[in-house]
Amino acid sequence: MAAITMGVTALDCPDPHALAAFYAAVLDWKIDPESDDEWVELIGPQGRTLAFQRSEGYRPPQWPGVEHAQQMHLDFDVFEEQMDEAEAQVLALGATLLEGDHDGARAWRVYADPVGHPFCLCANG
Structure with a gap:
């Protein structure tokens, strides 16, 4: 058994609550009530967690380009x-x-x- 296991996946964004609300609606997961303005977590089945982290100056990727991969x-x-x-x-x-x-x-x-x-x-x- 590995000593390391996968934890939270976190996405940078300008507004963690707004992006968490989008994914909460997509996945029908719940927003952790202990989240704050800088870090918001969605709680899914079997302990899965998806998090959203405030990033000042956030620049979105450009798909499929490579300038902002x-x-x-x-x-x-x-x-x-x-x-x-x-x-x-x-x-x-x-x-x-x-x-x-x-x-x-x-x-x-x-x-x-x-x-x-x-x-x-x-x-x-």
Whole structure:
């Protein structure tokens, strides 16, 4: 067994509460009531945690460019028959479609969250 295990994944952003609210709505996770203005955590199933950290002077990545590289992205699994519904949900919450699934030729679609972090909805099952 490894001495090190994965902990929190944290995203830099200009407003941690606003971005946490976006992902809370996407994932149906709860915002930790002990969060503050600098660090906000979402609590998910099985102890999963996604955090948002205030970053003054935040500059969003530009996907797929390299001048302001994405550095990381999040993948979210969606049942294949619910992809259109999931896309409508994230767009209504403030996401932007960056690249579609090429008329079903790929099993994922790429979006940017409200502050520019790329994420994918991936057909699973």
